[in-house]
Amino acid sequence: MPAPYEVPQPPTASGQLLPVRRLARPVQGRYLAGVCAGLAEHLGLKVRHVRLAFVLACFAGGAGIAAYLFLWALTPQSLGTPPVARADAVAIGRPTNEPVRNLVVGLGFLFVGGALVAQQRGVNLRLGVLIPVLTVVGGAVLAWSQLDDAERSRWLVGDMGPAGRRAGLLRLGIGVALATIGVVVLVTQGRGFSGLWEVGIPAVAVLAGVALVAAPWGVRLWADLRAEQARRIRETERADIAAHLHDSVLQTLALIQRQAGDSAAVVRLARAQERELRGWLYAGPLGSQASLASAVTEVAHEVEDLHGIPIELVVTGDRPLDVGGAALVRALREALLNAVRHGAAPVSAYVEVGSESVEAFVRDHGPGFDLDAVPQDRFGVRESILGRMSRHGGAATLRRLEQGTEVSITLPVTAPGAHPQIHPDEQNDTEALTDTHARTDTEVQADTEGRR
Amino acid sequence: MSEPRSPQPAPIRLVLVDDHRMFRSGVKAELDESMLIVGEAADVDSAIAVVAQTRPDVVLLDVHLPGGNGNGGSDVISGSGGVTTESGVPVRFLALSVSDSAEDVIAVIRAGARGYVTKTINGPDLTSAIRRVADGDAVFSPRLAGFVLDAFGAAAGEVAVIDEELDRLSTREREVMRLIARGYQYKEVAKELFISIKTVETHVSSVLRKLQLSSRHELTAWAVGRHLL
Structure with a gap:
């Protein structure tokens, strides 16, 4: 009794510890610091939408920028998808001083908010002084937070050679420049434009000079950051591949060595491993679960695993899996089971998804069998294949070739929306066939007779 | 799988190109006496040299090979352009691959291979595929x-x-x-x-x-x- 076919479920990470979902900035797929990408992943939104929201928020008094900086400062960088059993590697860096930092930044924001409210209430906060001071502080913080933790620690430790140390000096220069701007603005308070000219122009000139000198180092800093990112991505991928090979290929090889005497088991193991590896190497990250082609592939693999006989499966075209398609998949499964049980290798299956109909062929090289010779009480071929297809508006024929048997299944493609009648027993119809579909027997038999 | 065609009096001269020695010896064990292996190579450059020197009927060519311009089997085919057998027939290539990826297969076919089979093919099928390619047909x-x-x-x-x-x-x-x-x-x-x-x-x-x-x-x-x- 074959088990009822089930619509494939997305693979679950059973037995594998799921990492706690925490906000982290991914290394891959980021524009600036990965804040939007991390946020989108965390909330399950589209990255594009999150980015758009941030950009829009920037026009709301710069709230977007503030929020971005805030999240940047507080979100640890992630190592990308953690390899199996490496859940602890989700977040790196800043493990200890995080609460302190949160507190400081939070207080800062509280202070700014309070100041704004007070100003609105009419209290004179001497914004002329406050704003330059905040510029100085903010500039310095900004300059420092440009760098990720790893980078910063490398600089502080000083293991980067002369170039790295010069970049550190550049950092210092930027800080000083920002402080200068703040000081200039502070000093010119109350002296009007003349004072501004007197102090401002030299200051600008000096700053421009510094910028000119520092530009090459800035470029170098940027390139360095890029290289660091690329290196980290490569390391992540390498760890990923190593983990995968360990969990799949090495395990299988060990199994094969232990079962070297049992050639059928070895073939099955090798085949399953080949398929798994192939899927991992060539398939995209997202397997479209609900497509006819993937359902057919899954069924073929399942039958292969059950009986250890390889099935040469070719699928052309694809379409979403609907009721009729699911019926075709079940019928195909039955045909494949018949082929591996009663036929002989090689077993070939070809499924062609055309614009007007889906055609499937299962072919084996066994001695072949006669439908009339099959006892009436055997439902395998007659009901599960022939009957099922005719119920869904399709047709199935059984043909005896010179060598082997071929089952052909056709199903007209219905336009989306025009669903064929859904049979309530389709969920587990291998059991519930007898009562409702007695009529199909004679019909199908006549059909097969005609085509033979 | 047998062909209703006159049996070949002379064995088909074959060159095996694959960077896995284990696979080469496996193929050698599977082929019958109607095939004569005249040369082997493990990378693109030695393959081109062996083909030019032995002038075989058929080259059994792995799609993935080290050396050359990094295009594997396609490099061997383009590097062996114009090489003919003793009787003046161009040397034919049958691509053999463990990878089913479209780029690889199509690249080697477009480079000039006469056919493509997967490495899981059994002995008799491989023999008939080689014979077919030797006759100038496609596989x-x-x-x-x-x-x-x-x-x-x-x-x-x-x-x-x-x-x-x-x-x-x-x-x-x-x-x-x-x-x-x-x-x-x-x-x-x-x-x-x-x-x-x-x-x-x-x-x-x-x-x-x-x-x-x-x-x-x-x-x-x-x-x-x-x-x-």
């Missing part, structure tokens, strides 16, 4: 046939109006490809369509030519995008 695995049907839009019902059209298959070619995808051998295809084996071979060769010459450049990208191979 299509079911998978390659399925890919061709998909790439040329034949599965969706696109059919060439005139046979010479390079971007589409003719009705007959489509039927032949469909039967090969269904696991039929050439003689079974011939029987099914009431044509001679020679005609089947002509159709397959013509499809191979279209695959090599077609400017349907979305061919590979399209198939790769859908993980067809």
Whole structure:
């Protein structure tokens, strides 16, 4: 009794510890610091939408920028998808001083908010002084937070050679420049434009000079950051591949060595491993679960695993899996089971998804069998294949070739929306066939007779 | 799998090119005495040298090889251009791959290989495939046939109006490809369509030519995008 076919479920990470979902900035797929990408992943939104929201928020008094900086400062960088059993590697860096930092930044924001409210209430906060001071502080913080933790620690430790140390000096220069701007603005308070000219122009000139000198180092800093990112991505991928090979290929090889005497088991193991590896190497990250082609592939693999006989499966075209398609998949499964049980290798299956109909062929090289010779009480071929297809508006024929048997299944493609009648027993119809579909027997038999 | 054709008096001279020694010895053990292995090579450069020196009938060529310009088997084919056997027939290449990825297969076919089989092929089938390639015919695995049907839009019902059209298959070619995808051998295809084996071979060769010459450049990208191979 074959088990009822089930619509494939997305693979679950059973037995594998799921990492706690925490906000982290991914290394891959980021524009600036990965804040939007991390946020989108965390909330399950589209990255594009999150980015758009941030950009829009920037026009709301710069709230977007503030929020971005805030999240940047507080979100640890992630190592990308953690390899199996490496859940602890989700977040790196800043493990200890995080609460302190949160507190400081939070207080800062509280202070700014309070100041704004007070100003609105009419209290004179001497914004002329406050704003330059905040510029100085903010500039310095900004300059420092440009760098990720790893980078910063490398600089502080000083293991980067002369170039790295010069970049550190550049950092210092930027800080000083920002402080200068703040000081200039502070000093010119109350002296009007003349004072501004007197102090401002030299200051600008000096700053421009510094910028000119520092530009090459800035470029170098940027390139360095890029290289660091690329290196980290490569390391992540390498760890990923190593983990995968360990969990799949090495395990299988060990199994094969232990079962070297049992050639059928070895073939099955090798085949399953080949398929798994192939899927991992060539398939995209997202397997479209609900497509006819993937359902057919899954069924073929399942039958292969059950009986250890390889099935040469070719699928052309694809379409979403609907009721009729699911019926075709079940019928195909039955045909494949018949082929591996009663036929002989090689077993070939070809499924062609055309614009007007889906055609499937299962072919084996066994001695072949006669439908009339099959006892009436055997439902395998007659009901599960022939009957099922005719119920869904399709047709199935059984043909005896010179060598082997071929089952052909056709199903007209219905336009989306025009669903064929859904049979309530389709969920587990291998059991519930007898009562409702007695009529199909004679019909199908006549059909097969005609085509033979 | 036996051919109703006059048996070859002379053995087919064969060169094995594969960077896995284990696989080469496995192939040697599987081939019968009608094949004579005259040379072996493990990378692109030595393969080109061996082919030029031994001038074999058929080169059994792995798609993935070290050396050359990094294109593996395709480099060997382009590097051996113009090499002929003693009797003046061009050296033929049968691609053999463990990878089913479309880029690899199509690249090596477009470089000039006469056919493609997977490494899981059994001994008798491999022997007949080599013989077929030696005779100048094309060898299509079911998978390659399925890919061709998909790439040329034949599965969706696109059919060439005139046979010479390079971007589409003719009705007959489509039927032949469909039967090969269904696991039929050439003689079974011939029987099914009431044509001679020679005609089947002509159709397959013509499809191979279209695959090599077609400017349907979305061919590979399209198939790769859908993980067809």
